Amino acid sequence: MTIDMITWCKFIIGNKIQNVHTRYAHIFERSIFYTSCIEAYATTVAPLAQSLAEILGQKLNINSSYFRENCLVKSSYIRLNRYPLCPLSPKVYGLVPHSDTSFLTIVHQDQVGGLQLMKDGNWIAVKPNPQALVVNIGDLFQALNNDVYKSIKHRVVAAEKVERISTAFFYLPSEVAIIPSYHYRNFNLKEYIQQNEQDVKQTGNKVGLSRFLIYK
Ligand SMILES: O=C(O)CCC(=O)C(=O)O
Numbered sequence: 225m226t227i228d229m230i231t232w233c234k235f236i237i238g239n240k241i242q243n244v245h246t247r248y249a250h251i252f253e254r255s256i257f258y259t260s261c262i263e264a265y266a267t268t269v270a271p272l273a274q275s276l277a278e279i280l281g282q283k284l285n286i287n288s289s290y291f292r293e294n295c296l297v298k299s300s301y302i303r304l305n306r307y308p309l310c311p312l313s314p315k316v317y318g319l320v321p322h323s324d325t326s327f328l329t330i331v332h333q334d335q336v337g338g339l340q341l342m343k344d345g346n347w348i349a350v351k352p353n354p355q356a357l358v359v360n361i362g363d364l365f366q367a368l369n370n371d372v373y374k375s376i377k378h379r380v381v382a383a384e385k386v387e388r389i390s391t392a393f394f395y396l397p398s399e400v401a402i403i404p405s406y407h408y409r410n411f412n413l414k415e416y417i418q419q420n421e422q423d424v425k426q427t428g429n430k431v432g433l434s435r436f437l438i439y440k
């Protein structure tokens with residue numbers, strides 16, 4: 225692994241609405257305050273994600289009930305990211321460049337900054353604003369809307385002087401829900417994750433949606 229592929233970030237994945245990911249259960253069990261915060265946040269942000277997906281989907285001929293029917297409460301999850309101070313910044317990333325698998329990702333970041341988006345071949349810093357949420361289009365939404373709205377490539381620059389915290393809510397369908405698309409062959413989340421894991425193992429990279437294109 226080269227230095228630029230190291231991720232300088234600690235994270236917890238959990239979804240208290242459902243069950244906490246078993247690998248992290250001990251952390252969640254330790255603090256009732258913590259779990260209730262996560263639960264309150266997830267309960268608030270999930271309907272927001274659904275409304276945004278429905279609004280975006282309206283002009284794209286996506287059936288208005290699609291998200292309600294296929295995104296179950298337990299299919300979405302939250303990832304808490306902590307970016308500790310990094311002596312090697314800016315040589316390593318907080319998070320390596322990636323696109324999210326989700327339909328939508330709703331990110332809350334603190335005041336430190338470090339999130340960057342790829343736009344027209346350039347990395348653009350997202351101005352940190354703790355009063356605002358960042359909404360990213362994910363891979364599954366790109367497939368669903370036949371490439372009208374593209375999944376955004378993003379990365380996080382490692383924190384150099386001040387530790388950074390962010391919270392990402394990934395709005396996802398159930399593992400078996402079909403993602404209908406004209407550009408991509410029918411697939412579901414389970415298949416997509418398996419394919420990505422296989423590609424990362426074999427090539428070191430997530431190949432992503434292009435694996436599922438009908439016409440290459
Ligand atoms: O920390 C951030 O601002 C972004 C987090 C992110 O991209 C992720 O968790 O997938």
Ligand SMILES: [Fe+2]
Pocket residue numbers: 322323324329378
């Ligand atoms: Fe991300």
